[in-house]
Amino acid sequence: TGCPLGERISEMHEAKRRGHVLSALAIACVDNPLLAGTGHRICNDCMVSCIYQKQHRDPVNVPQAETRILKDVLELPWGFEIYSLLTRWNPLNFRRPLPRPPSGRSVLVVGAGPAGYTLAHHLLNDGHAVALIDGLKIEPLPPELTGRDGGGPRFGLIRRIDVLRESLAERVSAGFGGVAEYGITVRWDKNFLKILRLLLERRTQFALLGAIRFGGALGVEDAFALGFDHIALCMGAGRPTLLEIPNGLARGVRQASDFLMALQLTGAARADTLANLQMRLPVAVIGGGLTAIDTCTEALAYYPVQVERFRMRYESLCARFGAEQVRGGWTDEDRTIAEEFLEHALALRAERAAAERDGREPDIVGLLRSWGGARILYRRVMTASPAYKNHEEIIKALEEGISYAENLQPLAVQLDRFGHACGLSVRDAVTGAQSTVAARTVLIAAGTVPNTVLASEAPVLRLDGSHFQAYDESGAPVSPERCGKPAATHVVAHLAADG
Incomplete structure (x- = not known):
């Protein structure tokens, strides 16, 4: 196999080519049982390492291929149950065809993201009991799906x-x-998250608990006192990098990760919700990774929803109370923003009406661009950006209307008379020339740093520079390789006295 992770990709493709879709899924599940979470449009290093890409050809899109196979099986009668079975009982998995017998050990997994739920799955198959906790509130699924009605999984x-x-x-x-x-x-189908969750919640030795902040409501010593044998920290990629530039914390400036989280968790992106996340055009996104791409795309898609929802509520309130009363408490800044939103919403409505009359698709992207649109500002050229390793993401984002500016280094956020962001001073990395980019929303996606906040709340955890101190299995401190595939694996951050 040419796969950098040693997965049986060629065998999977051959089985699918011959029409054996169940066999293809079984082969994929040997190495990647939770492929529902690593499929279409999700970053995957396999495409970066593909030998075709090294030959300046399009790489084999393994994430899409795996997802296509999974979708084909899911569409069969009992397709979900077949997939669920293959993640636990797989005759092609010679190392572990069946879940191992109960080990008597229990593990607390902190963080219900991709790392947490994947680790939980493998721990369950190794026979351990798992409690998976997360700081977010976990909404329950119907008991007829999970069997979690108090009497055990039925x-x-x-x-x-x-x-x-x-x-x-x-x-x-x-x-x-x-x-x-x-x-x-x-753009990613988040219905796959429900599938992944059911693969875990139906297991008898598994518990999922939300609204628990590790280090606050529950600490390291608390977890050991509750009887857990191990604690696995799967708390995310890291803390956002702050740009130390003038006015970097002004209104209109926020971290891209915060923007995405607020947009998704509050439901602000939906037209039928009361939640609102105020954002103005033009938008400037600082960064060159996939988070920057997603942020820019989502910002552009959200703006029409925001202003049209504002117009609908404004007109409803005016019809009930009168425009004078509705506008009575507005400040000068409120009035400026409201009139801007109403003007844009009316333009969107007119364009939709004209498109319907002319029998064409409305040119929403054209309107958004005329108002400044959303642009990525990157300090190097696009081909050197982290996102370019998955360049199909950039292609798709450009098709959806974003723009991209290369070799621009941010210097300072410019403010309007209300103290709100109105522009971004930048320097051309090639010529050194300085200019100002119009931006009433500045979203920073400049990467992350290791999230070691827990060390300040749990004295048993020590730091090794900007990382947690790692130890070998004897308890001796070690310095692991900081790479994706180290020669030796060191993941222990604390070893209790009793081992």
Whole structure:
């Protein structure tokens, strides 16, 4: 196999080519049982390492291939149950065809994101009991799906996958999935999160608990006192990097991760919600990774929803109370923003009406661009950006209307007379020339740093520079390789006295 992770990709493709879709899924599940969470439009290093890409050809899109196979199986009668079975009982998995007998050990997994739920799955298959906790509130699923009615997992079988699907436009965040829930573009089908969750919640040795902040409501010593043998920290990729530039904390400036989380978790992106996340055009997104791409795309998609919802509520309130009373408490800044939103909303309504009359698609992107649109500002060229490793994401985002500016380094946020962001001073990294980019919303996606906040709340955890101190299995401190595939693995951050 040419896969950098040693997965049996060629064998999977061959089985699918011959029409053996169940065999293809079984082969994929040997190495990647939770492929529902790593599929279409999700970053995957396999495409970066593909030998075709090294030959300046399009790489094999393994994430899409795996997802296509999974979708084909899910559409079969009892397709979900077949997939669920293959993640636990897989005759092609010679190392562990069946879950191992109960070990008598229990593990607390902190964080219900991709790392947490994947680790929980493998721990369960190794025979351990798992409690998976997250700081977000976890909304319960119907007991007929999970069997979680107080008497242990007793659930009905799912014949058609349609019973698990929800309209993405109406879907309410359930709190499960971490960055896969709130930090990934809505282009990814988040119905897969419900599938992943059911794979875990139907297991007898598994518990899912939300609204528990580790280090606050529950600490390291508390967890050991409750009887857990191990604690696994799966708390996310890291803390956002703050740009130390003048006016970097002004109104209109926010972290991209905060923007995405607020947009998804509050439901502000839905037209039928009361939640609102005020954002003005033009938008400038600082960064060159996939978070920057997603942020820019989501900002552009959200703006029409925001202003049209504002117009609808404004007109409703004016009809009931009168425009004078509605506007009576507005400040000068409120009036400026409201009139801007109303003007844009009316233009959107007129364009939709004209498009319907002319029998064409409305040019919403054209209007958004005329108002400044959303642009990514990156300090180097696009081909050197982290997102370019998955360049199909950039292509798709450009098709959806964003723009991209290369070799621009942010210097300072410019403010209007109200103290709100109105522009971004930048320097051209090639010529050194300085200029100002119009921006009433500045979203910072400049990468992350290790999230070691827990060390300040749990004295047993020590730091090694900007990382947690790692130890070998004897308890001796070590310095691991800071890379994706180290020669030796060191993941222990604390070893209790009793081992």
